Amino acid sequence: MPRPGKSSYSDQKPPYSYISLTAMAIQHSAEKMLPLSDIYKFIMDRFPYYREHTQRWQNSLRHNLSFNDCFIKIPRRPDQPGKGSFWALHPDCGDMFENGSFLRRRKRFKVLRPEHHLPGGNGGGGAGGGGPGKPPAPTPHMVHYFHPHPPPPPPPSGKVPGLASSEAAVAAAAAAAAVGRLPQFSSYGSSQSSGFKHPFAIENIIGRDYRGVLQAGGLPLASVMHHLGYPVPSQLSGVVSSVWPHVGVMDSVAGVPVSPDYGPFGVPVKALCHPPAQTMPAVPVPIKPAPAMPAASAIPALTVAASQICPAASPVAASLLEQSASNNPESKGSLHSVLVHS
DNA sequence: GGATGTTTACGATGGG
DNA sequence: CCCATCGTAAACATCC
Numbered sequence: 001m002p003r004p005g006k007s008s009y010s011d012q013k014p015p016y017s018y019i020s021l022t023a024m025a026i027q028h029s030a031e032k033m034l035p036l037s038d039i040y041k042f043i044m045d046r047f048p049y050y051r052e053h054t055q056r057w058q059n060s061l062r063h064n065l066s067f068n069d070c071f072i073k074i075p076r077r078p079d080q081p082g083k084g085s086f087w088a089l090h091p092d093c094g095d096m097f098e099n100g101s102f103l104r105r106r107k108r109f110k111v112l113r114p115e116h117h118l119p120g121g122n123g124g125g126g127a128g129g130g131g132p133g134k135p136p137a138p139t140p141h142m143v144h145y146f147h148p149h150p151p152p153p154p155p156p157s158g159k160v161p162g163l164a165s166s167e168a169a170v171a172a173a174a175a176a177a178a179v180g181r182l183p184q185f186s187s188y189g190s191s192q193s194s195g196f197k198h199p200f201a202i203e204n205i206i207g208r209d210y211r212g213v214l215q216a217g218g219l220p221l222a223s224v225m226h227h228l229g230y231p232v233p234s235q236l237s238g239v240v241s242s243v244w245p246h247v248g249v250m251d252s253v254a255g256v257p258v259s260p261d262y263g264p265f266g267v268p269v270k271a272l273c274h275p276p277a278q279t280m281p282a283v284p285v286p287i288k289p290a291p292a293m294p295a296a297s298a299i300p301a302l303t304v305a306a307s308q309i310c311p312a313a314s315p316v317a318a319s320l321l322e323q324s325a326s327n328n329p330e331s332k333g334s335l336h337s338v339l340v341h342s
Numbered sequence: 343g344g345a346t347g348t349t350t351a352c353g354a355t356g357g358g
Numbered sequence: 359c360c361c362a363t364c365g366t367a368a369a370c371a372t373c374c
Binding site for chain 1: 362363364365366367368373374
């Protein structure tokens with residue numbers, strides 16, 4: 001049983017896989033999304049083991065981010081300069097791990113790609129890495145999402161334009177609205193009865209003794225919407241501010257846990273807790289190959305098209321997206337995915 | 343130029 | 359033993 005040691009864990013390799021560690025970092029953030037550098041920081045702050053050989057593990061971590069479908073990339077807005085994108089957890093990545101074990105998932109989370117990805121179809125794999133076969137501009141039509149307020153540890157170039165432009169707000173709202181309607185999101189609220197357990201819930205990571213501590217979960221989306229001036233159900237908005245009271249408790253300078261809320265390895269256990277009502281990444285939008293669209297037949301072509309267009313540059317498309325989404329409550333969201341035991 | 347992101351490859355390990 | 363997952367290395371591209 002992978003159990004962190006008691007006194008020597010500071011030097012030992014934490015019993016968590018990179019996927020776990022990354023997810024912890026993301027979950028710990030207020031916005032449920034972090035830039036790569038902050039993920040690094042989180043891990044290094046909490047796990048002394050990772051203060052060395054940074055080149056090695058960071059490469060592995062990046063590999064995991066790109067390779068695993070459970071992580072989704074959220075681009076910065078044009079007016080939010082900085083390096084790299086934000087990374088969030090895929091809404092459906094829950095339950096990847098066997099309870100208790102974070103070294104090995106029981107299944108690999110994979111986004112369903114209806115696209116019959118032909119073997120060797122696209123550029124025989126660009127042997128030698130990143131891609132002779134790739135188009136010059138990898139993300140020409142990415143949706144740029146807002147980042148309402150930087151997470152406690154301000155992201156690179158902490159210039160926060162707030163609601164810089166109404167244009168951005170429109171884009172954000174459209175995106176948020178669209179995402180908010182995704183089946184996955186609505187299902188989180190009811191997942192309580194289905195026994196869904198987030199893999200990074202404290203009960204999974206540490207034990208099951210903290211169950212009683214858990215209360216309702218927050219939806220970053222709500223805070224985002226609120227920040228944008230959109231009406232947010234009080235239930236949600238209230239939760240947003242109360243669910244993560246522990247964020248920032250960590251002495252980020254010393255990296256020393258300062259309260260019993262921290263479990264082994266200094267992981268803020270409460271912050272990692274995931275109550276039945278799931279808390280998911282704010283506006284998760286897979287930037288990965290658009291083909292990630294499930295059952296294309298069930299998705300209005302418009303939705304697909306709109307998702308590939310930057311709403312900021314095309315408010316019309318954005319609104320259409322929203323409209324489309326609302327008109328098709330049955331339609332599967334673009335994030336629909338499944339746990340595939342390939 | 344360094345950080346970030348993508349992809350391929352391969353060995354180790356664990357589960358069935 | 360087979361297969362899936364994980365960790366690592368490395369090549370390469372893109373972005374800031």
